[in-house]
Each structure stands twice: as C-alpha cells, then as structure tokens.
Amino acid sequence: MTKILWLRASLISKVVVYTLLALAAVITLLPFLWASINSIKTSTATFEPHAFIPFLNFEPTLDSWRNVLSDPQAINAFISSVVVSVGTTVFALILGVPAAYALARFQFPIRSGDIALWFLSQRVLPPAVVLVPFYLLMVSLRLVDTWIGLILCYSAFNLAFAVVIMRDIFRDVSTEIEDAAKVEGATPWQIFWKISLPLSVDGLIVTAVLVFAFTWNEALFASALTSQSATTFSALVLASRSTRGVDFNIAAVNTLIGIVPPVILYFFVQRYLARGLSFGAVKG
Amino acid sequence: MPSGGDVEKLEHLVHGYLKGKIGRREFVLGGLQLGLSLAVLTRLTAPARAANLVESAPEVPYESPITKERIDFLKTKPFKGTTINVMVLKATVGDGLKYHVPHWEEETGGKVNVAEVPIETLHQQIFSDLASGLGRYDTYMTGAWFYGDFFVPETPYIIEIDSFLADPRYPYWDPDQWLPSMRKLYEWNGKLYGVLFDGDAQALYFRKDIFADGQNNEKFKAKYGYELPSPPKTMKELHDAAEFFTGWDWNKDGGNDWGLALHAKVNEQGFFHFLSLSAPYVISPDNKYYFFNPQNMKPLINSEGHLRALEDYIKLAGAGPREEISWTLGQGWNLFLAGHSAMEPTWGDLPTLAQDPKTSKVKGKVGAAGIPGTTEAFNPITGQWKKYEFNQVGNSNGGSWHCVISRNSKKREATYDFLAFMANKKNAFFNSANGWTGVQPGMKFEYLPPVGTASLDEFKAQNWDPDDVVEYLKGYYSVLSAPVQEEYLRIPGTAEYWHELDVNISAVLGGQMQPKAALDATAAAWEKITERYGREKQKALYQASFA
Amino acid sequence: MKAMHGRPAEYGAVFKYVLLLPAVLWVVAFTFAPLIFVIRYSFANYVLGMGITGYIGLQNYADVLASDRFWHSIMVTAIYVAVSVPVEVVLGFIAAWLVNLGAPWARGFRTIIGMPLFTMEVAIGYLGVTLFSSQGGLVTAVLELAGIEVPWLSTPSGGIAAAILLDIWRWTSFVFIIVLAGLSSISSDLYDAAILDARNHWQVMWRLGIPLAWPVTTIAILLRIIEGLKVFAIPYALTTGGPGTSTEVFSAMDYLTTVQFFNFGQGSAMGIIFLIMVAALITVFFKQMRKRLG
Incomplete structure (x- = not known):
C-alpha cells in the first residue's frame, strides 16, 4: 500500500477519505444487517411497515433459523455446495493452470492471447441455451442429479477464469530462475512443477477463491441438473419461491448461511489478493 | 353380453378374485375372455368390494374403511425391500404428502423417497425426467394443467389406474365421492389417471362482520341506492362494494383500508384471479368454451366478453394498493389476514390461514361465497351477447395437486398402494381438515352434512372457528358444485398459453398496454403456440380434455 | 538435454x-x-x-427477430449493462484507490467492501424485494423520511432501477478487488516520484493511478460486460420480469422459452442471435482494448 500518499495528505483529505470509506462500508453492510433482521421475523412480519428494530417494532423469533437448520434438505444442499465448489475449483485448476502455463511460456501457431480469448469466449454463451444440450449430455452419461455431473459442467465454465488469470500471473513470474534451471538440466515438467508453480502460489489461491465464489453463486444449472440428492444451496435458495411466493424470512436465513463458506475463505486469502491478482498487467 | 354359462363363470371369477383366490392378472384375463372391458370389470367389482369393507381394523390403524383382503395383504408386508421415488411440489401440499410416508412404510414395509421441487421448476423436472427417458421417479405430483403434456406421445407418459382400483388388496377409496367438476381434472378421455389428493377452486372470501355492520349499510345505501349486499352476488355488486370499502378506515385502526385484495406479479399465478372473475362474462348455460373454439382451435381470449371482463378487472384492481401488481399470492393474503381488505377472491388456503392467530386478525369473521355472476354473457362461438337472470359460474381453478404414476415406473403396484393410501378416507379427511397440508376438499365426504359426513368437532379440534368452517365449506362447495362450470385448460403447452395471458394482463395493470391490444397480443401468441404443437393435434387433445 | x-x-x-x-x-x-x-x-x-x-x-430466427418481446429484452439488458457496469467501475475504482492509500484500518475496509462478491445473487434478488417493497421495505422507508416516494416494484423503470442498484451493490466488489490488486502492485517508487510532480491527490490518481491500473481495469470491465449481458438471477428474483414483460432481461426470456416451455427451437435461435451480437460487441471492445494497451 502506498503509505506515502496518506502521510502527505492534509487533515481535511483524511477526514474525507474516512467519511467515504465509512459510507461505503455502511452501504455494504446494511443489506446484511437487513437480512439478519428479516431472518428473525415471521413471514407475515417481513411485509409489516416500520418493522425495523426487534422487540421494539416486532416480536423476534428464531423460527426461520430453526426451520432451515433442522431441514435435512438444507443441510444436504449445503454439503453439496461445498463438495461441488471445492471439486470444481480443484478440477478447473488442474486443467486450467497447465494450459495457462503453456500459453504464458511457449509459442503456438496461434497467438497465445487469442487462445486465451477463445477460452474466455465460451463465457459469452447464454446459459439457458447450453442448458438443454447439457442436460441431454448428463442423461447419456447417467450423471443427472450427481455431484460429478455438476463438477464437470462448472469446471468447463470456470476454466476460462483459471486460464486467463493464471496466464497473466505466469507471465509476470520472472523467467531468470527457470532459465537457470534449464541450464542445470531440469525437464520442462520439473520446471513447471517445482519452480513456476510454487512461485505463482499467490495467484493460484486467488484464482481458486474466484472460481469457488462463482461456482457457489451458480443457481440456474444447479436447479435444472439436480432434483434431489445433488441440489446445491443456491438452487435451494432459488427454490425459496413456493406456491404462495417467497418466504422472505427463510430466504434471509439462507442469504446469511450461504455467505459463510466463501467469506471465511476470503478472510484467509485476502492478503494474497493484492499480490496475486495484478493480472501481470502492471509492471513497475 | 355374456350368455348364461358365462354369467356363472363370471360370478365365479369375481367371487374368487375378491376372496383373493384368483390373482388380478388371472381375473382380468378371464374377464377379457368373457368379452368384458376393463372398465366393466372395474364396475362389476366395485359394489362387491364395498361389501367386503369394514369400518376399521385394529391391526391397521392408518386406514379406514378397509377391505378384508387389504388386511390380509398387509400381513405379508408386501412391499418390504421396495423403495419408490416420489417427486412432489415443495409447498404445503408436499408437506402433506410427507406426513403420511412413515405410516405407509410402517404398514407395508416399503420405503418412500421424496424429492421436493419448487413450483418454478416442477414442470420442467417432471418432463425432463420423462422426455429424456431417465425415469428416476415412479410418481410425480402434478398440477392439473400439466395433463395435456402427459398425453402428447403415442403411449402417454402416465398410466391409468382403473385396474388398480378394482383390486381390493389396495387401500380403499371411492372415486364416486368426487364432486364431478373435480373428478374431471383427475381423468383423461374418461379414464382415471390421478389419485385423489388436492382439490382447488377460487371462491370469494369476505369480511362477514364488516358487511353486516349497520353503519356501513347506511353509508352504502346512501351512496348506491340499495342495501349493502352480503355477500355481493353480481359483478356490479362486487364492484360497488369493492369501491365502497376502498380508501377509508373501516376497521378503525388509523389507516385507510381496501375493498378487494389481489396479487398480480407475473409468473406468480395472479392470472387465476382473472380466469375466475372473467368466467361469467363468457361462460353461460349456452357456452362452455373459454379458451378456444373447438372446431378450429382459434383463440377466444380476445372476444368482446373477455374484453369487458378485463376492463372490469382493471377497475377491481383499483380497489387494492397499487403495488398489488408486484405482489405474490402470500402478500395478497396478508392484506386480508391483517384486516385491511374487505374481500379477496382466492383459494381455500385463505380461510385456513385465517385460523392462525399469529398471522391473522380475522378469525371468526370470514365469509365465503361463489365468485359473483353476471346478468349478461357473451357467447364467443356465436358472437352474441345474451341476457340472463343470473349467470353464476363455478370453477376448479388452481393446481388441484395430486400424483400420477409414470409409465417408466417398475414399481407401479407399490406406488399406487402409497397413493391410494393417502386417498383412503381417513387420510384424505385428515388432509382436508388440516390447513397445513395445503389440501382443499374435493370429495363429498369431506363436507359437512347434508353433503358429506364431516363433523364440526373434527374441525374444532384443528382450532377452526366453527362459523368460519361452516361458511368456508358452504362457499367452496357452491363453487365446485355450480351447475355451470368454467372449463379448465389441460392441453399440451397450457403453462405457456397461460404465461402469455399472464404477462399481457400484467402489462395492462401496469399501464403499458390497452386491454384490447393485450388480449389481441395474447391471441396472436396463442396461435403461434398452437402452430408449434400442431393445430390438428391440439384440437384433438382439446376435445379429449373435455371428454 | x-x-x-x-x-x-x-x-x-x-x-x-x-x-x-x-x-x-x-x-x-x-x-x-x-x-x-x-x-x-x-x-x-x-x-x-x-x-x-x-x-x-x-x-x-425470423420469429425471434420479429418478436417485440425479444427486442425489448435486449434493450432492457443493454440498459442494465450500460448503467450498472460504468457505475461499478467508477465506484470500484474509487473504493480501491481510497483503500490503497494505506490509511490505518484500511485492511478492515478492504475486507468489508469485498464481501458482497461472495453472496449468492438469487438471495440478493430476494432480499431486494424486502428492501424495495412499499410494505415495510427498508429503502422505501428511508426515502420516505426524505419525502421521496418511489414505486420501485410496481413500475418498469422502478423495477429496473432497483435491480441495477442491487447489481451495483453486488458487483462493485468485483471491480474493487481486481483494481485494488492492480493498484497495490504499482511500485511505491513511482508514487514517490509522482507525488513530487503533482499539485494534489487528484493529479496523482489521474496521472499515475488510472493509467497504470487501466489494463487490469479493462479486464474487469470486459468480465463485467460479459457476465452482465447474461444477467439473470438478480432481476428475475426481484421482479420476475414484470409488470408485464417490462423488466425482462434476455436471459430470463431465454430461460422461460427454452427451459420452462421446452421451446428448444426458438430458444436456441434466440441464443444464437444473442451470441452473434455479443461476440460482435466483445470483438469491438477487444480491439479498443488492444489499441490502448498497444
């Protein structure tokens, strides 16, 4: 961080900066607070005017928390989400990182930037359209409503991130050490595995977190490709809509529960973010 | 008809079958040899079956009445080791089904695996499973409007259940107890496919206390020149009452109240309001067609009658808060339950929810009646308006959620057994009397005498206010048993047809479209859908859905 | 060897x-x-x-191209992206710049501001209903205090605006995290040099921060445009496209056509047309980006 700018700033500037940051923080946190308040209301109370402060404006209840936490389907979905997100992350990295390395280090008949772009281009496909052939594919592979089916699907979608981000990160890693290793007679695999990869571990972690977060968020495919055993948490949230509409108190509980795993991850890795996510685009 | 000797054989056959000496397969084959159709065989055995009924058996606590064959059958734990897969709607009706699972498992030794799917994806999940041939589920809980889609392939996706009904080893239930308008939704082309569960209809619920209030009556009379009708019987009365109760504090809590609650968010079933409220403008003793001309499948939805109904519907929407247009069903109910709305045309869940003091301020104050009628209706087939003294139309609008058996099921017997178990009088009555199951009464016995055999005490035990339950069942019955009934669309693609109507009506309420343009747009979209499915095919299925 | x-x-x-x-x-x-x-x-x-x-x-293809509903959904999607992405980029950049100044507790702010990226969009859409509802909605109530009444969920413009606000809340964090990474990898020597030349803070940001962080930012913009054009969960959970189809984004229409109504034919044609339009847009965007990089 650029302490120098801060140290030379005037008091007024400092006050302004803190005010803006505080404002940003409040706006960011307010919906979480609101979700917490909703989560201790009854479903009718979620639409009562001026029901803001528990005990004062409305009678809080833990019913919706009990409801969700005692629902085997919710717990199952939570486990599914963790398994699928972790599985996807691992799989996308196993496939994407070597490809990214190849694109960063070697010449191909096609410009490596264009190949990276090609990987990215599949993100443009409208999801609702590829969903149908994907479902048929899953049927023929007998993978409907399974974790593996979802992992296969998600890893293909998230491969693009792994390739694009990691390619830039590898390009950013100095090649001097690799060159030295070459002279020592290391094989290309050894150089990749023992030198480049360890040097890029920050970027690896960041990529993993992003893939995890994107997978965790996905609901459309999950709700179409699963019906019971592999239903993920986000698909379950999408399903908060019942015949009478959404039970917003339950949806609020799900919002809060659903944010826990990725945020925990985020807490642990945020110190890597700065170093890892420069995309190699900034030199200096 | 069978000859003399055949009659003897037949008697032997039926007798042997009912006593369990002859298996079902043998019985059916024998009967067929005698030149009898399955339907006839079914009818032949029904009375004999009833004769073998006992009110209850101590060893089978979850079924009543029950046949002797069933009692014997259960002793063998017939479905030990069998697991059936059931896909249900994730809603109260799904909870209702789940309630019975452990009981059935205990009785038969079978296992039930329940997948709960939200309404948003239920249709898609059912037909993905069927069309892909995956067949992971033995039975699906279906909305009545899914039916047409089951009958698109040469061999329908679901199987008929008449032959099971004839077999006394399965749980006893009597389809003749159905109100005719409801039974139609469980049948296709005169054959039974669905097993009794839910029976939906929309009625008008109103605040008895507010309508009976003398001061309100005086005010109303001064303004409209006639007595405040309790409840409104014609559309004009409905409109006057809705307007009258809008915009002032009749419940004396300090805030303005409303005449009539609706919910109109797109994709949230709001268009059912329009279907129910518009019916008497189009349906009459002279015309039963609401959606299509059965001769050529041309849409009727933009007829003069529908147009007038829509223009009136817009006025009615003015008797509720402006945001109704973004409300889901539950939000509409909340307005009535919180005591801010004098009326609401909706499903039977409303009076049920009104019994819970935690969410309701109107317990004991809920009246129920049929959807008001008209004095003039348009016949879209002949293109003529015609006067009637009073044209009231019943409906069975809604999901009438119930299970059908997949043709892919390899465990049809166990599956039917479970479904029939829930249709058994004891369990069916439990469902309709307990609000949390989301099940509304469709069978006669679920009503109070003289129609049925339910008793007020049973409802009181479920915390019902006795006045409310009497009103509710009376009003609900009047809707389902009305001699003139609105047709229920059950052709393939119904969800899509309805969706087009839904978004266009919503656009009218939102002020982006004029009523005529919206109905024309709906008709044009319907033509496209019909073309895609094939006009001739749709025509045949449309006619079949009436049969 | x-x-x-x-x-x-x-x-x-x-x-x-x-x-x-x-x-x-x-x-x-x-x-x-x-x-x-x-x-x-x-x-x-x-x-x-x-x-x-x-x-x-x-x-x-002809049916899709002749469909008002299709073009309307394209327009809604375009408006959605055209408003939300620039705002997200500007806000994300400013937030990243402020956090990167290295004030005490900046780390705390970094943690908080990045959090929305890890929420589920569907859940945020549903939460939005209770925020913008005229019955007890938080945003509605706050605006009411200021005497402003906005019919968020019952009008087309209100519905889109509410969805865009939620989108901005959810995705600004994405731009923030990426830009912050870019900014923080600028060597502090460059800042030292810049600050001697510059008259004030703004000049440092304009002359140093933005040019150096621009390449990273373009990647963030590109990803936001691509994902934004496919937007589904937030607006659909909030308004389901209503009133009428006035707030229906492309993905929602495509979803209904293809998945809900099994109209694979038209749904696929729709998807291909959309794909071609987006690909053209992205190609143009990439050319611009290359020029700037080049």
Missing part, C-alpha cells in the same frame, strides 16, 4: 501441447459440442413429448 540446447522454439515442443490440450478438449466437449445441438435445434420445430417434428429453415 537436446531440447535445452536447441532453439527456444523447439524446447518443450510436445510438452506444451500436453499442458494445453486437456483444457482445450474439455472446453470443446462441454461447451462447443453442445453448441452443435443448439444450432440444430434452432432450425427445428421441437415439441415436448414428440421431439423434433420437422425442420423449418430460418422460421425460428
């Missing part, structure tokens, strides 16, 4: 393909192969229960 002494082009000649191919094959198998099905369906009349009942040439 040979490879080592050979010319660089030969080094790892096989190895590089071993690394690259699995990923390429994976993407082909799981995204481009299905595309063949999509193209086939787009020329077909598909009916649930019967499958493809016949091939009808370009009819599906």
